[in-house]
Amino acid sequence: MAPLAPLVSLLSLFHRAPKYPAYVTITTEQQAPCRIHADNMPYSVHSFAANNKLNVSCWAASTMQDNKGRLNDNEGSFTYLWVNTNGSFGPPAFLSYPGVGNADQGGKARGEGCWLHEDSVKEGADVDFTEALEWCGEAPHHQIGAPGTYNAAFVCRNCTDLTNATCQTEYPTQEYGYVDVGCWKRGSEVKGNTTWVQMVNPGTANCYISPDQFDPKEWHGKWILGRRGRCAS
Known part of the structure; x- marks a missing residue:
């Protein structure tokens, strides 16, 4: 015992x-x-x-x-x-x-x-x-990014495959500084990068930012490419 x-x-x-x-x-x-x-x-x-x-x-x-x-x-x-x-x-x-x-x-x-x-x-x-x-x-979780071009607003698309005609329409956001971003997904390659990021603000269901628009030195927060950050397909 x-x-x-x-x-x-x-x-x-x-x-x-x-x-x-x-x-x-x-x-x-x-x-x-x-x-x-x-x-x-x-x-x-x-x-x-x-x-x-x-x-x-x-x-x-x-x-x-x-x-x-x-x-x-x-x-x-x-x-x-x-x-x-x-x-x-x-x-x-x-x-x-x-x-x-x-x-x-x-x-x-x-x-x-x-x-x-x-x-x-x-x-x-x-x-x-x-x-x-x-x-x-x-x-x-909180992640922010900033545009790589001074005084230029982010431009959104509602999907990430530029071979799809639906993805050709751009939507100006009026967001010139830091923006809240959420999940990421693979998309068409733009300047050697295929990672597109969804913007949380203005809160639209599908507002994806192409990778060429972000300043690579202005990412703040938990790294967006973490496994849990991927957008649902």
Whole structure:
């Protein structure tokens, strides 16, 4: 018969108090943007003033591990905190929530909320939030790109096979700067590249950007050619 001590020790794990609190109450610095993604590129859902009291339940690392993933370009960490707003601060400034929450990753960042950078917390430098709070899970996927030609708007097509007459029609987007992009798919080769990218904004069902339009140095976020990023056929 196995000794009882290891069994008792194992059972005690199921009765042990949780390591992390349900939330930690923080105080905001002045001009604390809380965004729909864990980086500094998207719209702010709320822009908090100084001394707001917020409950943050977990943390995540930005998927943009470069200057776009910090609060300010080239400064600070990549750590963001999930704020559960739930209507407590009035209607959000941005009513759509693309990517907010990460229930699909099994994380805690669910419901109505937004991402606040740890540098927006008063005396936040004195707290290691990665130790004080539970990990949210992987931050919501967010990928952006920018045009390679200055002052030129992106042009969309509704499919990627240029031998198909349906794909010949171009749609000007009026998007001149960074744009949110989603999945990718193979298409006709353009300047040696066959990877076409679907644009999330303006949100049309089929808005594919040919590979020659992007600045190769201005991709930010999790690499778009990852396996999970491929568009459904």
